Amino acid sequence: MSFQDRTAEFQACVSATKYRSRTVGRIAxxxxxxxAAIKHQKSDFTRIxxxxxxEINTTGQKLQRLSxxxxxxxxxxxxxxxxxxxTYLIKQSLSSLNADxxxxxxxxxxxxxxxxxxxxxxxxxxxxxxxxxxxxxxDTSMNFRDILEVRSQNMKxxxxxxxxxxxxxxxxxxxxxxxxxxxNAYNANGASAAMNxxxxxxxxxxxIGDSANTRYEQVALLENQVDAYSQQRLSSIESIESTITELxxxxxxxxxxxxxxxxxxxxxxxxxxxxxxxxxxxQREIMKFYARxxxxxxxxxxxxxxxxxxxxxxxxxx
Amino acid sequence: MDVxxxxxxxxxxxxxxxxxxxxxxxxxxxxxxVSSCLTQTELLENQVYLTEVLENQRENVRxxxxxAFIRPTKLHIRLLCEEIRNPKYAEYxxxxxxxxxxxxxxxxxxxxxxxxxxxxxxxxxxxxVVNSDFASFAMPHVLGTAKDTWDENALERVHxxxxxLLLSLKKNPVIRYDANSDMCLKLAGQISxxxxxxxxxxxxxxxxxxxxxxxLDRKNDPVTPLLMQWTYQAxxxxxxxxxxxxxxxxxxxxxxxxPQEFVLNPFQDNFYQETMLxxxxxxxxxxxxxxxxxxxxxxxxxxxxxxxxxxxxxxxAYPDYxxxxxxxxKHVALLSELSNxxxxxxxxxxxxxxxxxxxxxxxxxxxxxxxxxLMSTVPDTLKLCLVCLYALRYEKDFPGNVKTLQxxxxxxxxxxxxxxxxxxxLSLCGKQARQDEIFPSSNIFSKAARSGLHxxxxxxxxxxxxxxxLKVILTDILNGKPRTATQPYASTVNTAIIKKPQDIxxxxxxxxxxxxxxxxxELNAAQNGTRIVxxxxxxxxxxxxxxxxxxxxxxxxxx
Numbered sequence: 001m002s003f004q005d006r007t008a009e010f011q012a013c014v015s016a017t018k019y020r021s022r023t024v025g026r027i028a029x030x031x032x033x034x035x036a037a038i039k040h041q042k043s044d045f046t047r048i049x050x051x052x053x054x055e056i057n058t059t060g061q062k063l064q065r066l067s068x069x070x071x072x073x074x075x076x077x078x079x080x081x082x083x084x085x086x087t088y089l090i091k092q093s094l095s096s097l098n099a100d101x102x103x104x105x106x107x108x109x110x111x112x113x114x115x116x117x118x119x120x121x122x123x124x125x126x127x128x129x130x131x132x133x134x135x136x137x138x139d140t141s142m143n144f145r146d147i148l149e150v151r152s153q154n155m156k157x158x159x160x161x162x163x164x165x166x167x168x169x170x171x172x173x174x175x176x177x178x179x180x181x182x183x184n185a186y187n188a189n190g191a192s193a194a195m196n197x198x199x200x201x202x203x204x205x206x207x208i209g210d211s212a213n214t215r216y217e218q219v220a221l222l223e224n225q226v227d228a229y230s231q232q233r234l235s236s237i238e239s240i241e242s243t244i245t246e247l248x249x250x251x252x253x254x255x256x257x258x259x260x261x262x263x264x265x266x267x268x269x270x271x272x273x274x275x276x277x278x279x280x281x282x283q284r285e286i287m288k289f290y291a292r293x294x295x296x297x298x299x300x301x302x303x304x305x306x307x308x309x310x311x312x313x314x315x316x317x318x
Numbered sequence: 319m320d321v322x323x324x325x326x327x328x329x330x331x332x333x334x335x336x337x338x339x340x341x342x343x344x345x346x347x348x349x350x351x352v353s354s355c356l357t358q359t360e361l362l363e364n365q366v367y368l369t370e371v372l373e374n375q376r377e378n379v380r381x382x383x384x385x386a387f388i389r390p391t392k393l394h395i396r397l398l399c400e401e402i403r404n405p406k407y408a409e410y411x412x413x414x415x416x417x418x419x420x421x422x423x424x425x426x427x428x429x430x431x432x433x434x435x436x437x438x439x440x441x442x443x444x445x446x447v448v449n450s451d452f453a454s455f456a457m458p459h460v461l462g463t464a465k466d467t468w469d470e471n472a473l474e475r476v477h478x479x480x481x482x483l484l485l486s487l488k489k490n491p492v493i494r495y496d497a498n499s500d501m502c503l504k505l506a507g508q509i510s511x512x513x514x515x516x517x518x519x520x521x522x523x524x525x526x527x528x529x530x531x532x533x534l535d536r537k538n539d540p541v542t543p544l545l546m547q548w549t550y551q552a553x554x555x556x557x558x559x560x561x562x563x564x565x566x567x568x569x570x571x572x573x574x575x576x577p578q579e580f581v582l583n584p585f586q587d588n589f590y591q592e593t594m595l596x597x598x599x600x601x602x603x604x605x606x607x608x609x610x611x612x613x614x615x616x617x618x619x620x621x622x623x624x625x626x627x628x629x630x631x632x633x634x635a636y637p638d639y640x641x642x643x644x645x646x647x648k649h650v651a652l653l654s655e656l657s658n659x660x661x662x663x664x665x666x667x668x669x670x671x672x673x674x675x676x677x678x679x680x681x682x683x684x685x686x687x688x689x690x691x692l693m694s695t696v697p698d699t700l701k702l703c704l705v706c707l708y709a710l711r712y713e714k715d716f717p718g719n720v721k722t723l724q725x726x727x728x729x730x731x732x733x734x735x736x737x738x739x740x741x742x743x744l745s746l747c748g749k750q751a752r753q754d755e756i757f758p759s760s761n762i763f764s765k766a767a768r769s770g771l772h773x774x775x776x777x778x779x780x781x782x783x784x785x786x787x788l789k790v791i792l793t794d795i796l797n798g799k800p801r802t803a804t805q806p807y808a809s810t811v812n813t814a815i816i817k818k819p820q821d822i823x824x825x826x827x828x829x830x831x832x833x834x835x836x837x838x839x840e841l842n843a844a845q846n847g848t849r850i851v852x853x854x855x856x857x858x859x860x861x862x863x864x865x866x867x868x869x870x871x872x873x874x875x876x877x
């Protein structure tokens with residue numbers, strides 16, 4: 001005779017229904033909080049990885065804008081300041097990303113070290129996440145380098161073009177100056193001549209001198225402008241160069257990380273080879289067993305046949 | 319392993335837990351469960367002053383406590399929820415007869431606005447107690463719309479009943495079932511699933527041998543319910559029908575009189591308990607002794623009451639005497655009615671014929687006897703039984719004769735439609751549907767062996783030659799050679815360590831007869847260390863079996 005007392009369960013039900021009917025409205029908020037709390041419990045690793053991924057994404061967008069700007073081959077609508085700013089920003093974010101990934105790797109290692117109880121799969125997953133982040137970062141920085149190279153090519157090309165133009169303009173300027181000097185001389189001569197020629201000549205010579213003066217000033221201004229422009233170019237090329245060297249640093253760091261990965265890959269390789277060896281051994285054993293079984297069966301059949309034979313003989317005899 | 323004791327102790331516990339004046343609230347199904355094991359007097363002794371039915375309209379009685387003893391079906395739970403929403407009694411103590419699902423419990427909790435419910439318990443008494451080793455689930459029809467399928471309600475009821483039986487007897491059994499029956503397989507599957515689900519409930523002290531739950535299908539032994547019975551209990555059930563321990567005698571002598579109603583409960587009637595397994599002849603002798611016992615008492619009473627002490631004694635003994643005389647008159651009335659029926663319908667002869675059909679090999683003489691019986695004024699049910707028996711026995715050997723008898727049956731029945739039960743019986747339980755040979759085999763060796771044995775011993779009683787197939791199965795198990803081919807295990811069991819089970823619970827799907835109950839109680843009485851309990855969806859007699867066949871003839875025919 002057994003029985004089950006479910007009064008407690010029933011009373012729990014009653015109080016649950018009471019509670020539910022009393023606090024229908026209030027029940028939603030703590031639930032949300034709970035959910036948020038559960039979300040917070042996600043590991044630091046996930047959070048950091050998420051942040052890094054989103055940053056890589058934004059950097060990629062910036063890179064796109066930069067590449068659009070860099071690929072423009074106009075002489076005049078070149079916006080060096082904007083490009084420089086973008087370059088600077090991307091450079092900053094790339095280096096910060098690099099540092100972040102390094103710290104992430106640190107976290108993973110620490111977890112693997114002190115969290116022996118954690119499942120090996122979690123470690124594996126974290127490792128692979130880090131590697132994929134590194135890969136995307138490497139891709140981004142590769143793009144960045146390409147764009148910078150394109151930019152420098154473009155700049156060189158445009159510089160050579162402007163040099164062509166600037167060279168011709170300076171030649172004309174020189175000739176102008178020469179002619180100016182010559183004219184000055186001529187003017188001086190002419191002035192004397194004009195002095196000789198009377199008031200008209202005077203007027204003319206004055207005019208000519210004026211015009212020559214303004215022209216000279218103009219030319220000087222032009223020269224100054226060209227100078228400032230090339231200065232600017234120089235500085236931007238320098239900055240690009242420095243960026244490229246920094247990128248080189250990042251690449252070497254990445255290479256180091258990748259080389260660290262190689263060890264584990266090699267271990268996997270070795271394990272696979274072991275497995276192949278084991279399977280081969282197992283197959284050999286099974287073949288051996290099979291051979292033994294078949295031989296036994298044959299023996300059994302033989303004995304059985306002999307028995308039958310004897311039986312038949314016995315039947316025939318009797 | 320005594321169902322009655324289990325039921326009694328459940329109720330004792332209930333009345334201990336709820337003290338003071340109380341109302342017992344029942345539903346339509348638990349009424350018969352309660353009435354099968356408690357009397358009104360016992361209820362009154364436990365301060366139960368009202369017995370109400372959940373379905374009825376009731377008055378407010380706010381000063382009484384309510385003991386609700388309810389089967390947890392959806393309908394009853396709904397009614398109970400309404401009841402609790404408007405409580406009519408001081409406090410409610412809910413006792414469910416089976417496992418209540420969590421959702422139903424929550425529904426009740428939701429409607430308990432007044433906190434009227436003081437306790438909720440599950441007392442696994444989901445069966446009617448017939449004898450101390452025989453339980454019934456009161457579900458006469460189990461067959462669905464096709465052959466060998468369940469009616470959904472019946473499956474649920476029988477499943478719950480068996481689970482509660484196991485729980486109340488504290489058994490966590492290994493299950494075996496009839497291999498050729500999908501119904502048994504399905505029931506076995508559901509029961510083992512429930513046991514898996516409710517492992518906490520079924521966590522009983524482990525005995526060294528697991529108890530055995532044997533699920534059998536009626537179709538493997540269709541002969542037993544068709545035969546006329548000759549033990550007291552079975553005869554009464556066969557001829558008048560026992561409903562919830564009550565017998566209603568049709569009043570043949572005087573139609574204007576109310577039909578007499580008797581209570582036949584083996585737990586309250588010692589004489590009945592002694593004699594219910596005796597056969598008709600022995601019963602006569604027992605009742606004669608009983609009457610003379612009463613006579614001796616009454617003669618002593620009437621003779622000399624002279625002193626005051628005598629009067630006092632007489633008055634003290636008078637209620638006992640009254641009770642005894644009431645009991646005697648009841649049994650005498652029953653016996654006289656039985657013997658009337660036996661004489662009127664010529665049952666002795668027909669019984670012999672049925673036994674010879676079931677046990678002997680006398681086809682030609684039986685055939686002519688049946689033909690004669692069909693022509694006579696025997697009740698229709700008996701005619702049907704005879705033809706059914708003949709058809710079962712000789713369906714393969716003499717199909718022509720079976721046809722002739724069927725035709726004769728159609729011609730001689732008041733309702734020729736009911737003759738359709740013969741082909742239905744053959745398709746449901748015919749030779750190709752059964753898995754064991756239930757008739758004596760016609761093999762020459764077995765014949766010789768049998769006749770030799772018979773020659774030595776002689777037949778003890780021509781009316782009780784037939785042995786139900788259940789006895790063969792049970793004795794095989796008791797002798798330690800279970801027939802795992804025909805009754806395989808439902809789950810994988812380590813067959814190497816299977817020993818003779820100490821507790822066997824036999825469930826017969828499709829109804830059990832009192833003859834089988836007799837076998838079980840005889841085996842229990844044999845004191846060989848094994849206790850057996852029989853359970854079934856119904857207690858069959860010829861009438862019910864034939865009605866069930868006719869019903870399935872309609873449902874399956876309509877498909």
